[in-house]
Amino acid sequence: MDTNQQFEQLKNKYQSVLNFISQQPVQLQNLNVQDDKLLIRAVAPSEEVKNRIWDQIKLVDPTYGDLLADIRVDGTLVPHTGQSQVQTSQDFSKTGHTYTVKPGDSLSKIAREVYGNANDYMRIFEANKDNLSDPDKLQPGEVLNIPAAQ
Numbered sequence: 001m002d003t004n005q006q007f008e009q010l011k012n013k014y015q016s017v018l019n020f021i022s023q024q025p026v027q028l029q030n031l032n033v034q035d036d037k038l039l040i041r042a043v044a045p046s047e048e049v050k051n052r053i054w055d056q057i058k059l060v061d062p063t064y065g066d067l068l069a070d071i072r073v074d075g076t077l078v079p080h081t082g083q084s085q086v087q088t089s090q091d092f093s094k095t096g097h098t099y100t101v102k103p104g105d106s107l108s109k110i111a112r113e114v115y116g117n118a119n120d121y122m123r124i125f126e127a128n129k130d131n132l133s134d135p136d137k138l139q140p141g142e143v144l145n146i147p148a149a150q
Contacts, residue, residue: 003033010038010066011113017056022149024049027074028097031113034068041070042097101142107135114146123147 001009010033011018021028021042026049030041044050050071057064099110107121115123125135127145132138 006036007033007038014038014040014057014060014067017053017060020056021053024053026053026097028146030100032102037066037068039068039070043072043074045073045075047073097146097148099144099146101138101140101144103140105138105140107138110144110146115149 011031017040018028018031021040025045027043028040029043030039032039042053044053050073053071054069057067057069061067099114101110107124108118111121111124112118114120121135124144124146125132127147131142131144138144
């Protein structure tokens, strides 16, 4: 099985955990396969939220033998409470997360991974218009802002 298939299988297995993370003021920093395990690297706003993430993980698989979870706590993360739908780079980190582009990535592929729908790629493009001139031209290593799921 190649890494992409393995990634999709593990992501599907832990989808309830990823959904939970996306509904919290948590920054998902990294999601990939490392050493045949799904790596989730995230920053939670409190120990309570971190523990609730671990509770979700244990509901899926009490042994979580195919998962590496690196969840740090940063008390400065707070939920975005403003009325504006326009996100600035300053409040972005409170509501979404970032993604580092890998070789072979496209905005539609990233949108499918993050939102479950490749057609949501324009949401990512719109959030990164200051850095991207063309939604079809991504460079490996670029860090993209990923808006929180709606």
